[in-house]
Amino acid sequence: MYHIPVMPLEVVQYLINKSDGLYVDCTFGGSGHTSYLLDKFKDIKIIAFDWDEDSSNRFLEKEKDFNKRVIFIRDNFKNIKKVLSNISINKVDGILADIGVSSKQFDDLDRGFSFNSSVLDMRMDKRNDLTAKEVINSYSSEYLADIFYKYGEEYKSRQIADAILLRRKRGVINTAKELQDIICSVKKSEGKINPATKVFQSLRSFVNDEFQNLETLLSDACKLLNIGGRIVIISFHSLEDRIVKQNFKQNASNGIYKILTKKVVTATQEEIKINPRSRSAKIRVAEKINV
Numbered sequence: 375m376y377h378i379p380v381m382p383l384e385v386v387q388y389l390i391n392k393s394d395g396l397y398v399d400c401t402f403g404g405s406g407h408t409s410y411l412l413d414k415f416k417d418i419k420i421i422a423f424d425w426d427e428d429s430s431n432r433f434l435e436k437e438k439d440f441n442k443r444v445i446f447i448r449d450n451f452k453n454i455k456k457v458l459s460n461i462s463i464n465k466v467d468g469i470l471a472d473i474g475v476s477s478k479q480f481d482d483l484d485r486g487f488s489f490n491s492s493v494l495d496m497r498m499d500k501r502n503d504l505t506a507k508e509v510i511n512s513y514s515s516e517y518l519a520d521i522f523y524k525y526g527e528e529y530k531s532r533q534i535a536d537a538i539l540l541r542r543k544r545g546v547i548n549t550a551k552e553l554q555d556i557i558c559s560v561k562k563s564e565g566k567i568n569p570a571t572k573v574f575q576s577l578r579s580f581v582n583d584e585f586q587n588l589e590t591l592l593s594d595a596c597k598l599l600n601i602g603g604r605i606v607i608i609s610f611h612s613l614e615d616r617i618v619k620q621n622f623k624q625n626a627s628n629g630i631y632k633i634l635t636k637k638v639v640t641a642t643q644e645e646i647k648i649n650p651r652s653r654s655a656k657i658r659v660a661e662k663i664n665v
C-alpha cells in the first residue's frame with residue numbers, strides 16, 4: 375500500500391464545486407485523492423504535482439487508468455503559478471494540498487524519515503542538495519537549536535543541539551537511529567510519543583523548506599482560482615495549520631475568500647481506527663468569492 379488517502383469523502387465534498395472543472399492536486403503521492411476524485415466525477419480533469427521520483431513512477435504505473443484526465447508535473451508545488459502558465463493555464467476550479475510525507479516515504483527506511491532509518495536524508499525530492507545528514511553534522515549548535523525550536527517547538531532544543539555537537543567529536547552521525555539515540559539521552563519518554571518526534575519533524579520541515587513552500591502556494595492559489603473555486607488544505611502539524619488559518623483569515627478580511635470550515639475538520643473515529651495516520655489531520659477550506 376503506497377498511502378491511504380485521508381478523509382477522501384470530505385475532500386470530494388469540499389473541493390468539487392464544478393462537475394466538469396479543472397482541478398490541481400498539489401500532492402499526488404500514491405494517487406489516492408486524485409483517483410478518488412476522478413472516480414466520483416467523470417468529467418473533471420486534474421493537474422497533479424509531486425516532486426518525489428517514487429510518486430512520478432506511481433503516476434506512470436497508473437497513467438493508462440487515468441485515460442488522459444491527469445497531467446503529472448514533477449515539481450515543487452510552490453512553482454504552481456509559473457508551471458501552469460507554461461502550459462497556458464491561468465485559472466483552475468479548485469486546489470487540493472495534502473501536506474507532508476506519504477506512508478511510503480515514511481516507511482522506506484532508506485529515505486530517513488522514520489526513527490529507525492538506516493540513513494539520515496529526509497529529502498522528499500532527491501534532486502535537492504541539502505540532506506538532514508549535512509544539517510546535523512555541519513550546522514552550529516545555535517543554528518540547530520533554532521531549527522528544533524522554530525520548526526518543531528522542541529522545548530529542549532538547546533540541550534539536544536549541545537548533545538549532537540558533543541557526539542560529533544566522536545565522528546559523523548550517519549543514521550536516523552543514531553540521531554534518535556542522542557535525543558533520547560537528553561529527553562525522556564513522555565507517554566507513547568517518541569522523544570525524538572519534534573526534532574525529526576523540525577528537521578524534515580527545514581530540509582524540505584515546507585513552511586515556505588506552503589506560504590508561496592497559499593499566496594499564488596488565491597490568484598489562480600476562478601470565482602467559486604475552492605482551496606482545500608490538509609495539514610498534520612499545528613504550525614502549518616496556523617499558516618493556513620492565517621492566510622484564509624487574511625483573504626477573507628480582504629473579501630476574496632469565504633471560509634467554509636469555521637471549525638477545522640478532523641477524521642472520524644471510524645476512519646482513525648482504519649487509518650491511524652489520519653488522527654492528526656486537519657482540513658481547512660475556503661472559496662474564492664471575489665477577485
Ligand SMILES: C[S@@+](CC[C@H](N)C(=O)[O-])C[C@H]1O[C@@H](n2cnc3c(N)ncnc32)[C@H](O)[C@@H]1O
Nearest residue numbers: 379401403404405406407424425426450451472
Ligand atoms: C501526504 S502525501 C499525499 C498523499 C496523496 N494525497 C495520496 O492520497 O496518495 C504528500 C505528498 O506530497 C509531496 N509533497 C510534499 N511537499 C511537496 C512540494 N512542496 N511540492 C511537491 N510535492 C510535495 C510528497 O512528496 C508526498 O508524496
